[in-house]
Amino acid sequence: MFDKLTDYQDDIIEGIFRRCAADNRPEVMNLSIGVYRDRHGAAPVMNAVRQAEADVIASQQTKAYVGPLGNMAYAGAIERLVLGDDHPVIDSGRLKTAQTPGAGAALRVAAELIRDLAPDTTIWFSDPVWLHQVDFFTRAGLKVAWHPYYDWQSGTLDFDAMLDGLGKAKAGDIVVIHAACHNPTGADLSLDQWRVLTEFCLQRKLMPLVDSAYQGYGDGIEADAAGLRHMAAHMPEMMIAVSSSKSFAVYRDRVGALMLLHPEGGRGAEEAWLHMGDLIRGLYFMPPDLGAAVITHIMSDASLKAAWQAELETARTHVQRLRQLTVDHFTTALPDFDSRYMLRQKGMFSCLPLSDEQRLTLEQDHAVYLMPSGRLNFAALSEDKITYLAEALNTVWK
Ligand SMILES: Cc1ncc(COP(=O)(O)O)c(C=O)c1O
Structure with a gap:
């Protein structure tokens, strides 16, 4: 062979x-x-990570399996970190999160979900974009397309051209958006542009998939999430891939999450979450736990x-x-x-x-x-x- x-x-x-x-x-x-x-x-x-890791290892009672959807305490902590404690979708029953081995795996799981549920969907990326991001979707057999994003002359985001390009997307298509610190250009949407893009996606029935990999590296932990928080407060459906690799400097420990925002919540959201677990079982069975447990400990300990x-x-x-x-x-x-x-x-x-x-x-x-x-x-x-x-x-x- x-x-x-x-x-x-x-x-x-x-x-x-x-x-x-x-x-x-x-x-x-x-x-x-x-x-x-x-x-x-x-x-x-990071010192906080070193300390938390020592605490977790010292107090760990078991290394039994956690399951395909991963560490639920981490999932809850990361929902609050990314969306903020007071966000309307927290505790709404509409938000369902799996802990994944990094945002890379979250993107691959998202691709698998799309292939399962809407295989004719086109996934839209900025031009230019981090090339590996596109691979997760093409490897899942999905169609991909690019919209203009960056004006090389001025070094700024060309928002009009972006919307113009996305005007070619059909209802149901998915738009991949970087939450902050756009990879590779560093050119981010302003909060006003997030608002306009949210309205644009609502009107054209496009589903955002926001990739949040650099929270804290742009304008700060809260400011870097402001755009995606606005979007999540208004979109009926949305996905968010999260990486803890950079924000906690735990790259090799493989920690991240995939969040699904369901239009109604309740039994439907539960189904979507269980389906995600099923796909994960077939992809990589289950994620590693230690990094997720360490981050959960950091987020629950004030000092x-x-x-x-x-x-x-x-x-x-x-x-x-x-x-x-x-x-x-x-x-x-x-x-x-x-x-x-x-x-x-x-x-x-x-x-x-x-x-x-x-x-x-x-x-x-x-x-x-x-x-x-x-x-x-x-x-x-x-x-x-x-x-x-x-x-x-x-x-x-x-
Ligand atoms: C935009 C973006 N998303 C996701 C990732 C992957 O992150 P992780 O290490 O969590 O898989 C990266 C890594 O470079 C990235 O730049």
Whole structure:
């Protein structure tokens, strides 16, 4: 069987990771992978997580199975973190959540649900978008389409073009929206635009699937969820994929959630939830528990929660500082390149205007690794390397 596999083509993102890992040049700069790094270049375990993990392990009475829908205490805690304690759908009976191994798995489960319930649906993505996000849906055999999103000239979200593109969607189609810190551009919807988009989806009967992977990295924990909270308060049906990977720096522990918002609640919502559990059983049986238990403990302990919030805020401001330093350096070193758009963008990422060819030249000639669309992770950039990056860009842009 396996001898049929002869022409393996690297996935474009995995290919970048592979080439970077094999690059032995001392000056290598890995600005590709979406992991937060501190000023020492480390991707540290948060102190709150370390403490909570010790508590959970010390008090754990059993490692018996938790079931396909995962840790329900985590599901409840994450509903409140994402939607807020006072949100109208909390305790409405309309919201049903499964804990999943990260948002990646949540997106794959969402795709499976759509294939089961509405296989003719088209899934709409922004152009550009994190490419792996699209894979979850194409691998499930679903149709995908792109709408305009980003204006490369101004470095802003082109909202009119976005709505124009989504005008081609048919009733029942699904629109994937990034809650905050859009991957890859960092160009987010304003709260007013969330309101307009909510109305647009309601009128055209489109279902939003909001992907919330960077809560706390944009304008703060509450502000980053404001748009999706508005949407969830008004949409009859909606899905929300949540990642705890970045917000709690527990990437490898695989913690996240898929929330379903049912139009009526009651028995119908229960059915949807049970169906989701059934699909999960067939996909990966059940999620790991430890990371979810650790986050549940943090969210239920006032002092751990405060410590976590402070650590996340430090990470957020560190990334903002790197944005500012980068723009300051670029303004002097690259006078023909107006980089100020990077200050208006949110989260770890912004895109540099580079063709694929220029991006590969950066890899080959300068050992600088970026993602497709020229995505740069500020959190992976150390202050003393910004000058080197500017010089490398100067060479490829010449
Ligand atoms: C927008 C977005 N969604 C989901 C994910 C996947 O997150 P997780 O690690 O929770 O699977 C990522 C990871 O980079 C992401 O950028």
